[in-house]
Amino acid sequence: MTTVLRIDHLTELSDWELLERSSSEDASVFGELVRRHYRHSVAFCTQVVGDHGHAEDIVQRGFLNIFRARDRYHEKARFKTLLYRVLLNLCINEIHRRSSAAQLSALASDDGDGSPGFLEDVRSPDPSAQAEEAEGRALLREALGRLRPEHRAALWLREHEGLPYQDIADALEASLAEVKIWIHRARKKLMEMLRPYIERGDALS
Amino acid sequence: MNRSDDLDLLSDYLDGELTPTREEIVRLRLDEETELSKLYDRLRSMSDDTRAFFDAEERKMPDVATNQEDFIRTTLAGESLTGSLGARSGIRWKATAAAVVVIAVVVTGFVIRENEVRARRFKDAVEAALEPKHFVTIQIARPSLLPGRRPPVNLLYGRGGRWVIEAQDRLFVPPAFTPNRRGGLIRHRGKRIHFGSDGSVAWLWLEGSEVVRVMKLDGPVPIVSFLRSFLDEDPSGRQATPLLNWAKVQDVLEGVRSGVLEYRRVGTETIDNQRLDRYDVTLENRATARVWISTQDAAVRRVKIGLLDLRFDEPREVPEDPVFHWSSRAPADVRVIDVTRD
Numbered sequence: 001m002t003t004v005l006r007i008d009h010l011t012e013l014s015d016w017e018l019l020e021r022s023s024s025e026d027a028s029v030f031g032e033l034v035r036r037h038y039r040h041s042v043a044f045c046t047q048v049v050g051d052h053g054h055a056e057d058i059v060q061r062g063f064l065n066i067f068r069a070r071d072r073y074h075e076k077a078r079f080k081t082l083l084y085r086v087l088l089n090l091c092i093n094e095i096h097r098r099s100s101a102a103q104l105s106a107l108a109s110d111d112g113d114g115s116p117g118f119l120e121d122v123r124s125p126d127p128s129a130q131a132e133e134a135e136g137r138a139l140l141r142e143a144l145g146r147l148r149p150e151h152r153a154a155l156w157l158r159e160h161e162g163l164p165y166q167d168i169a170d171a172l173e174a175s176l177a178e179v180k181i182w183i184h185r186a187r188k189k190l191m192e193m194l195r196p197y198i199e200r201g202d203a204l205s
Numbered sequence: 206m207n208r209s210d211d212l213d214l215l216s217d218y219l220d221g222e223l224t225p226t227r228e229e230i231v232r233l234r235l236d237e238e239t240e241l242s243k244l245y246d247r248l249r250s251m252s253d254d255t256r257a258f259f260d261a262e263e264r265k266m267p268d269v270a271t272n273q274e275d276f277i278r279t280t281l282a283g284e285s286l287t288g289s290l291g292a293r294s295g296i297r298w299k300a301t302a303a304a305v306v307v308i309a310v311v312v313t314g315f316v317i318r319e320n321e322v323r324a325r326r327f328k329d330a331v332e333a334a335l336e337p338k339h340f341v342t343i344q345i346a347r348p349s350l351l352p353g354r355r356p357p358v359n360l361l362y363g364r365g366g367r368w369v370i371e372a373q374d375r376l377f378v379p380p381a382f383t384p385n386r387r388g389g390l391i392r393h394r395g396k397r398i399h400f401g402s403d404g405s406v407a408w409l410w411l412e413g414s415e416v417v418r419v420m421k422l423d424g425p426v427p428i429v430s431f432l433r434s435f436l437d438e439d440p441s442g443r444q445a446t447p448l449l450n451w452a453k454v455q456d457v458l459e460g461v462r463s464g465v466l467e468y469r470r471v472g473t474e475t476i477d478n479q480r481l482d483r484y485d486v487t488l489e490n491r492a493t494a495r496v497w498i499s500t501q502d503a504a505v506r507r508v509k510i511g512l513l514d515l516r517f518d519e520p521r522e523v524p525e526d527p528v529f530h531w532s533s534r535a536p537a538d539v540r541v542i543d544v545t546r547d
Contacts, residue, residue, distance in 0.1 A: 043263035140258050159252060160259035166224050184213045190251055198247045
């Protein structure tokens, strides 16, 4: 009975209040914060790094980092903004780590001749999963996978979270102009890659 | 206005990011221009599809309730483990360092009696092996040019001449890195990135891209950073080679480093509706450059060095080059202790 009351009480607290009251001794407070944000965090990281397994690891590290540094964070904006910022940094580090490892051998031969950038997505779609998807949806997934991670992140925050550009800029530690450019470029690239579908008016998802 | 510009405009319109006046203009154009209207329909349709796709992706994600306890326990356990490991590592490092220092002192004392020159070399070697030594400190700031918004980036070197870049307590080891007479040279994916700094001014230059990053860290002029293409305004319209530009930049930097370069405020000008302070930069009493700095945000808007005229219209996107990118995005919460790792 006490536990139920406790949980009810926690659900009434804001994200920042939960973070403030989190401690190593009482897992339930921090647990409530994780519960609120886990699903969209994993979905976000999966979009950015392109791999669900790594995404879960990143989310765990992200929450751990926030937990460890909780005394340093103060309510300035939405908690989600902080969370996305931490997660994106971890995602980019992960992509960088994988990219460095994979590309060390190709270091000398790559001279930046218009090939995908350093932060190019390294996702490798599961063929069986792809086969189950409608063609348009698979194309959209592939097209999104070819965007730069920051562009994907900005698009996610805009399309999925519905954040205004300024909030996206805060979340991604970028300027407003950068966010605009990222979203413009992301949409342009998607339009180019998906032109036949879009012009036929086919639904992509 | 071309299709690309239209698409940008429509994108902002779709997201409700235009001013009311511009929004009204777009609305009128959509009523009158069939092609534009079609383009908007496609954009909106793609946006809807993307949103539906993202929503579906999130629905596919596991609910934390199924493994929440494990997750929290692991997270909190990770906190305890990291704390104890960090403490142990710190103690171990200090003990090792102390032991090495004691040995170094004893051995050095012995060697001094035998051979003073050899001893000094040995002591230097021991010190170099103990911990990375700060060589320079540079400030990486993206074009917002706001002082203090970006954490410092330190260039360190450790055992065996290994170079490490430290940003917000995170250490990065460039894949290939060799110092040269200009300061340093990072080879990254076939690209050559020069850098240099003396603690008061620093620069990074990606060969072939004609993008140079120059940072002034202190001094009478609040230049924090600028990052732009270096283009000559030469009458033939020909773009100067990066090396030529680099030499010109080097001249000024030499002056800064040697301490004889001076900035003198000579007035205020309004350019493109911006109020700018103009400074004349002199090297040994010879005018070498003019610098225009926005009074509003202390950002450098224009630098003129001979034929080299750099104009900075804020804001501008971060360059494609990844080294700058990730070093300016280093996470605040990660500490890596071992700097000799690969």
